Amino acid sequence: xxxxxxxxxxxxxxxxxxxxxxxxxxxxxxxxxxxxxxxxxxxxxxxxxxxxxxxxxxxxxxxxxxxxxxxxxxxxxxxxxxxxxxxxxxxxxxxxxxxxxxxxxxxxxxxxxxxxxxxxxxxxxxxxxxxxxxxxxxxxxxxxxxxxxxxxxxxxxxxxxxxxxxxxxxxxxxxxxxxxxxxxxxxxxxxxxxxxxxxxxxxxxxxxxxxxxxxxxxxxxxxxxxxxxxxxxxxxxxxxxxxxxxxxxxxxxxxxxxxxxxxxxxxxxxxxxxxxxxxxxxxxxxxxxxxxxxxxxxxxxxxx
Amino acid sequence: xxxxxxxxxxxxxxxxxxxxxxxxxxxxxxxxxxxxxxxxxxxxxxxxxxxxxxxxxxxxxxxxxxxxxxxxxxxxxxxxxxxxxxxxxxxxxxxxxxxxxxxxxxxxxxxxxxxxxxxxxxxxxxxxxxxxxxxxxxxxxxxxxxxxxxxxxxxxxxxxxxxxxxxxxxxxxxxxxxxxxxxxxxxxxxxxxxxxxxxxxxxxxxxxxxxxxxxxxxxxxxxxxxxxxxxxxxxxxxxxxxxxxxxxxxxxxxxxxxxxxxxxxxxxxxxxxxxxxxxxxxxxxxxxxxxxxxxxxxxxxxxx
Numbered sequence: 001x002x003x004x005x006x007x008x009x010x011x012x013x014x015x016x017x018x019x020x021x022x023x024x025x026x027x028x029x030x031x032x033x034x035x036x037x038x039x040x041x042x043x044x045x046x047x048x049x050x051x052x053x054x055x056x057x058x059x060x061x062x063x064x065x066x067x068x069x070x071x072x073x074x075x076x077x078x079x080x081x082x083x084x085x086x087x088x089x090x091x092x093x094x095x096x097x098x099x100x101x102x103x104x105x106x107x108x109x110x111x112x113x114x115x116x117x118x119x120x121x122x123x124x125x126x127x128x129x130x131x132x133x134x135x136x137x138x139x140x141x142x143x144x145x146x147x148x149x150x151x152x153x154x155x156x157x158x159x160x161x162x163x164x165x166x167x168x169x170x171x172x173x174x175x176x177x178x179x180x181x182x183x184x185x186x187x188x189x190x191x192x193x194x195x196x197x198x199x200x201x202x203x204x205x206x207x208x209x210x211x212x213x214x215x216x217x218x219x220x221x222x223x224x225x226x227x228x229x230x231x232x233x234x235x236x237x238x239x240x241x242x243x244x245x246x247x248x249x250x251x252x253x254x255x256x257x258x259x260x261x262x263x264x265x266x267x268x269x270x271x272x273x274x275x276x277x278x279x280x281x282x283x284x285x286x287x288x289x290x291x292x293x294x295x296x297x298x299x300x301x302x303x304x
Numbered sequence: 305x306x307x308x309x310x311x312x313x314x315x316x317x318x319x320x321x322x323x324x325x326x327x328x329x330x331x332x333x334x335x336x337x338x339x340x341x342x343x344x345x346x347x348x349x350x351x352x353x354x355x356x357x358x359x360x361x362x363x364x365x366x367x368x369x370x371x372x373x374x375x376x377x378x379x380x381x382x383x384x385x386x387x388x389x390x391x392x393x394x395x396x397x398x399x400x401x402x403x404x405x406x407x408x409x410x411x412x413x414x415x416x417x418x419x420x421x422x423x424x425x426x427x428x429x430x431x432x433x434x435x436x437x438x439x440x441x442x443x444x445x446x447x448x449x450x451x452x453x454x455x456x457x458x459x460x461x462x463x464x465x466x467x468x469x470x471x472x473x474x475x476x477x478x479x480x481x482x483x484x485x486x487x488x489x490x491x492x493x494x495x496x497x498x499x500x501x502x503x504x505x506x507x508x509x510x511x512x513x514x515x516x517x518x519x520x521x522x523x524x525x526x527x528x529x530x531x532x533x534x535x536x537x538x539x540x541x542x543x544x545x546x547x548x549x550x551x552x553x554x555x556x557x558x559x560x561x562x563x564x565x566x567x568x569x570x571x572x573x574x575x576x577x578x579x580x581x582x583x584x585x586x587x588x589x590x591x592x593x594x595x596x597x598x599x600x601x602x603x604x605x606x607x608x
Contacts, residue, residue, distance in 0.1 A: 075496060075501065076496060076584070076586060078495075078584075079474040079495060079496065079584035079586050080474070080586075082474055082475075082476050082584070083387055083390075083391060083474045083475075086387075086390055086391040086394065086475075086476075086477065087387060087390040087391075089394070090390065090393070090394070170383040170384075170386055170387045171386075171387075171390075172386050172390075173390065189606065191382075191383060191608040192379060192380060192383065192591045192608065194595060195592050195593060195594045195595030195596065196593060196595050196596050196597075197379065197593060197596060197606075197608045198606060198608050200602075200606070212602050214594075214595025214596065214597065215595055275604050275606055276606070277606060277607065277608045280380070280382075280383035280386070280608070282380055282383050282384075282588055282589075283588065283589040284586055284587065284588055284589065285586075285587040285588065285589050287496045288499050289499060289500060289501060290499045290518075291498060291499030291500050291518025291519055292499065292500050292501060292518065293500075293518065298504075298516050299506075300579050302493065302501075302502060302504070302579055302580070302581060303581065304495045304496065304501045304502050304581045304584070
């Protein structure tokens, strides 16, 4: 009797252990899944070009952040895109819409995006030469092109937040956590802008009541392009809202756009009632290429 | 006889399975360890201040990259450190040595580092006013202070690579993979420097034989601070090697330092025989604070 009991016990024990181990392993793996996710996403990226960023299985309920980045060819372009992608790579549920000011999608940007590890869409539209003058607003065509793409490729079924992310600004990861919950239009402070350490919306009882700014305080929305985000549904429900060329005045791009889709009293203040700077309007110096050789070139071609 | 064989088989089978599963699990875990590591490191960071970056269990054989970053108080400082930490956070086995040009460790940098998610050591040393002139080499004291710290807190038992990472440059993640294998002194191209698109060591048969540069080609090592890394053992075995004030000429800091520890023919070329630009000598514009209010301040204090 006793020997039967022991033999059964020793036959069952290891099987029970196996089951326990398998359950344990599965639990632990799922906890590292999210952290590993962005590395895994790097592998499959080259194929992801122009495909929806929404995962096949709806593995998370987070709205996708669509960051619209106008860019143009210049010495520091790849450097700027490199450090930008180093930041964006860490933002979950992120889709980067890069719009080149160019008549074609350049090889440099195409190659860069294919390897950068951030889900993306690569667009291009050339700014007519007559608009490339000092005092003219910049990147109007590129931002509008990205808005058109969203209207064509996304529907009200998709949850998302749209943000205009210029390629030389500095973004903290916290900024994206803040903007993720944008219901209509969210606002927050921007550092190093308008000749001041920062500009910010002034908030009272959870409502925006004015602007702390050192420049053109008469603007209806005295805010930088990096200072707001818009829910994707607002972009889709206002199909004609866009950045204006006609009648646009310097520094009025943001106001001209925002007044088509919202009112000051409806703005949602983020970043602890607009008291934290989570994005900086940094500007990169133009590069001096005065010593670039005119005739005697290097023996190999090197992309910079 | 047959029944004895079967009973033994069925008793042994599950134990064999358990062993196989355990081996399998351990292999898979170690492969995600590196990717998960930097997220895990964020959690324990506030306590990690000035503690060795080497893990308690020697969980990986990768040498630690010690990045030495001199920094000083200015409008864009927090922005620069923010985007730098966004890059460094993704480098496994990384230890950031931040040295402030200041008589104290400032609150801004202390708070920033405690929250940045990168293992770090926070030092400070004030540059005497007489050295703060145009044409004088910069950050000499800060870099030397970091070298002293390494000599006091690391020994020949520790595997590491030392790199001088200024706070406004742009770094690709690939750069750190390249420098990780530095045996003595490794070199590679740097973008946007010396008045050219890039400077680089010229390589023949795996040896550095000259320099592609547009500026002072007579320098023994015509290379930017961002263009080389040194094995920790070389730093420790040359305890007197440091950056010089006395007799230092503009642009000669790198050469003065490198000739104390290596020869041109011993340099190890990285980045595909020095044909890929993986780091850029970007410069951030000084911020215009012309509209900063002199009397009428904001109602709250906001750190920028």
